[in-house]
Amino acid sequence: MSVAVRIPTVFRKFTSGEAHVQVDPGTIGELIGQLDNRYPGFKGQVLTEDGSLHRFINVYVNDEDIRYIERLDTKATEGDTVSLLPSVAGG
Amino acid sequence: MSDRVKISRDLADEMVAHCLEGRPNEACGMLAAKAGETVKVFRMANASGSPVRYSLEPSEQLAVYNALDEQGWDLGGVFHSHTHTEAYPSPTDVRLASEDVPYVIVSLATEPPEIRAFRIIKAEWGAEDGEIQEVPVSILG
Numbered sequence: 001m002s003v004a005v006r007i008p009t010v011f012r013k014f015t016s017g018e019a020h021v022q023v024d025p026g027t028i029g030e031l032i033g034q035l036d037n038r039y040p041g042f043k044g045q046v047l048t049e050d051g052s053l054h055r056f057i058n059v060y061v062n063d064e065d066i067r068y069i070e071r072l073d074t075k076a077t078e079g080d081t082v083s084l085l086p087s088v089a090g091g
Numbered sequence: 092m093s094d095r096v097k098i099s100r101d102l103a104d105e106m107v108a109h110c111l112e113g114r115p116n117e118a119c120g121m122l123a124a125k126a127g128e129t130v131k132v133f134r135m136a137n138a139s140g141s142p143v144r145y146s147l148e149p150s151e152q153l154a155v156y157n158a159l160d161e162q163g164w165d166l167g168g169v170f171h172s173h174t175h176t177e178a179y180p181s182p183t184d185v186r187l188a189s190e191d192v193p194y195v196i197v198s199l200a201t202e203p204p205e206i207r208a209f210r211i212i213k214a215e216w217g218a219e220d221g222e223i224q225e226v227p228v229s230i231l232g
Contacts, residue, residue: 009191058149089146091183
């Protein structure tokens with residue numbers, strides 16, 4: 001496993017509190033699948049029922065927002081860091 | 092998650108200064124913590140540029156998370172100002188709450204500004220409703 005995934009605080013209940021986990025390289029969609037296999041229910045937090053990324057989640061591969069690359073088909077390769085960032089907002 | 096926000100007077104003043112400087116708009120940022128005590132105030136831009144709404148720019152949020160990892164810090168809280176209302180979560184604050192950390196609210200409606208913190212507990216992270224629990228704020232020094 002060689003891609004680091006940064007887990008936001010609100011999802012750490014799925015990862016037993018782990019803030020960083022390691023997965024195999026692949027597309028972001030595949031990485032989410034790996035996380036769901038390891039932590040059942042994880043995918044449902046990040047993806048909508050139609051399989052698209054939840055609108056309140058931003059995903060970066062290193063410093064690049066996947067929305068501007070290939071979205072869930074964006075690839076993460078060995079040594080990359082994938083960050084799951086919940087939108088932070090209020091009023 | 093810590094059951095208390097501990098912050099030095101200097102860092103609390105820095106947070107308040109950022110909120111005052113943001114007027115007439117809401118100001119926002121994040122707090123870094125180590126061993127349960129705030130160690131840094133990240134002054135961040137309000138991407139919404141609004142007197143009644145705040146949002147973080149994801150790229151700036153990522154830079155803060157990178158800094159937290161590099162320094163071995165925890166995310167201690169998210170802070171924002173209420174320019175004219177009390178230091179208590181608004182319905183918008185509850186609806187959009189996403190991180191499982193204290194939400195620190197600085198009210199500029201009073202002099203001196205009031206600082207309070209809250210956990211917003213949701214059954215599902217994207218739920219529109221949640222339970223508000225106040226978290227004590229200890230200003231040290």
